[in-house]
Amino acid sequence: MLENANQRQATHLGNRAIGPLVSIIIPTYNRARDLARALESVRSQTFVDWVTIVVDNHSSDDTDAVVAACHDVRVQLLKIHNKGIIAASRNLGLRHASSRYVAFLDSDDWWAVDKLLYSVQALEAGADVVYHDAWLVNIENQFRFRRRVKTWSLHEPVVNDLITRGNALINSTVVLRRDLLLRIHCLCEAPELVAIEDYDTWIRLAQIGARFARLPQVLAYYWMGGGNTSNPQRLLVNTAALVDRHRIAFDLVGKPPGRCWVELARGEAKLILGDHMGAIRSLLPYLSSRTRWRWQMKAWLLVVRALIGVLTKKSINKMRSGRRL
Numbered sequence: 001m002l003e004n005a006n007q008r009q010a011t012h013l014g015n016r017a018i019g020p021l022v023s024i025i026i027p028t029y030n031r032a033r034d035l036a037r038a039l040e041s042v043r044s045q046t047f048v049d050w051v052t053i054v055v056d057n058h059s060s061d062d063t064d065a066v067v068a069a070c071h072d073v074r075v076q077l078l079k080i081h082n083k084g085i086i087a088a089s090r091n092l093g094l095r096h097a098s099s100r101y102v103a104f105l106d107s108d109d110w111w112a113v114d115k116l117l118y119s120v121q122a123l124e125a126g127a128d129v130v131y132h133d134a135w136l137v138n139i140e141n142q143f144r145f146r147r148r149v150k151t152w153s154l155h156e157p158v159v160n161d162l163i164t165r166g167n168a169l170i171n172s173t174v175v176l177r178r179d180l181l182l183r184i185h186c187l188c189e190a191p192e193l194v195a196i197e198d199y200d201t202w203i204r205l206a207q208i209g210a211r212f213a214r215l216p217q218v219l220a221y222y223w224m225g226g227g228n229t230s231n232p233q234r235l236l237v238n239t240a241a242l243v244d245r246h247r248i249a250f251d252l253v254g255k256p257p258g259r260c261w262v263e264l265a266r267g268e269a270k271l272i273l274g275d276h277m278g279a280i281r282s283l284l285p286y287l288s289s290r291t292r293w294r295w296q297m298k299a300w301l302l303v304v305r306a307l308i309g310v311l312t313k314k315s316i317n318k319m320r321s322g323r324r325l
Contacts, residue, residue, distance in 0.1 A: 020074070021100055022050040022116060022175065025093035027086050028107035029057040034223065036066045041110035041221075043072060047117040050074060050103075053096055055089040057082050087187035087197045094178070094186050102178045104198075108223040109134070109172040115219040119175040127213035129176040129205060131169045134220035149222045153214045158206040163246070163253040166261040167199040169212075173220045174198075180210055192241035195234060203246055232269035239266055258285035264295055271302055276309035 024042055028035050035054070042052050052075045056063050067077045078096060082088040094102065101123055105111065119130045135145035152168050154161045162168065181187075184204045187197050206212070239262050243250045254260030267282030279302065285291070286299030 019098040020049050020051040022047070022103055022120065023093070023097035023099040023101070023178070024050055024052040024103045024105055025055065025090050025097070026052060026105050026107050027055045027057070027082075027089035027093070028059065028063060030059045030061045030063070031107045032059065032062040032066045034108040035063060036069075038105055038107050038110045039066065039070055039075060041112075042105070043070065043075075044113050045111070045116045046114050047120055050116060051076065051097075051099065053078060053093040054107075055080055055093045057089060085189050085191060085194060087189045087193070091186045091189065094181060097178060099178060101175055102181060103175040104171050106172045110221050110223075111172075112217075112219045112221075114217075115173075116175070118215055118217055118219060122213050122215060123175065123177070126211065128180055128210040129169075129174065129202070129212045130215060131173045131175075131212070132215035132220065133218045134170050134173055134222040135218055137221050137223050138225050140225065145218075145221075148218060151214055154206075154212045158210075158212055159203060159249055160253045162199075162203050162206055163249050164260055166265075167196075167202065168214075169198070169202055170220065170222065171198045172222065176205070176210075180205055180208070183208060188245075190241065192237050193245075194238075195231075196238040196242055200242060200245065203249070207249075232272040235269045236266060236273075256285065258288055258291045258295075261295070264299060267299070267306075268302055271306050271309070274309070276306040276313070279303075279306040280310075 026035070026038060039052065039054075042050070054063075054067055054076065055078045057080055064077065067075055076096075078092055080089050080092050090104065101120065103116065103119070118132075122130045131151055133151050134149045136147040136149050137145070149170055151170060151173070152165070154168055181201075184201070188200050189197075193200055202212075243254075243262060250260065250262070254262065263282045264286055267279045267286075270276075270282060271279040283299045283303050283306070286295050287303065288296075291299070
């Protein structure tokens, strides 16, 4: 099957008038060192019919020099002032792409050498959106990879699966049909969806019938060494905006509460922010037997932590009242 993919690649290379088969879009800002690693992984691909569009948010580091050092006409550089909206950078890349397929790669992540070959093979076999697991990387020069950032196969109806279980895809592993992205008018640039706009995109693609395929191979590396951390306040804003944007789907699939990942995530975020009673209200529906057992176990642990927080706060308040007296 890989031989057939190579034969298709040769056919496309023999007809350059139609342009490259895959456009790789890499948004970046002040990550010159990481970008060099990402670009090296792209240029090492066994599948060579690609163009890479680096979209730089006017970095102040050596980003321009890193791109120039590739000495590869397939690596292009665009500039943008995205005002913190990474979707705007990706959309600019999409507007400049002319390929059949588009691949997303964050500038601090990178790929295994056969990533595009396996992805194109699956797309040419009939998939619309392809994705896979990634190795989790915590330190520079890591040579053993044991922990994965895990994805899962989506079951029909795909919209219901995404709404119920959450985001199954890692952005830096996705390769998909460009025409489908254009059909849904690209990525949403709403500020309240920053950091969750990819998930919104997968939901909208599923709503128009896109076929998702998860590859069994681990073909990417997800960099955590740069201090990537979750932001609980942003998660609350993101999830509220997402549910409002897809209100009908969440109402049909995610009710009654406890059937959907959203309130579980919101409960954990509220707990981190110190809103213990708000966390308990979000988590209570997950304590029923109808909930997935892993969610139920997590909810119980979070509720216990929230109750401890409530009791601790009451004790502190009593101590302070006693001192005033």
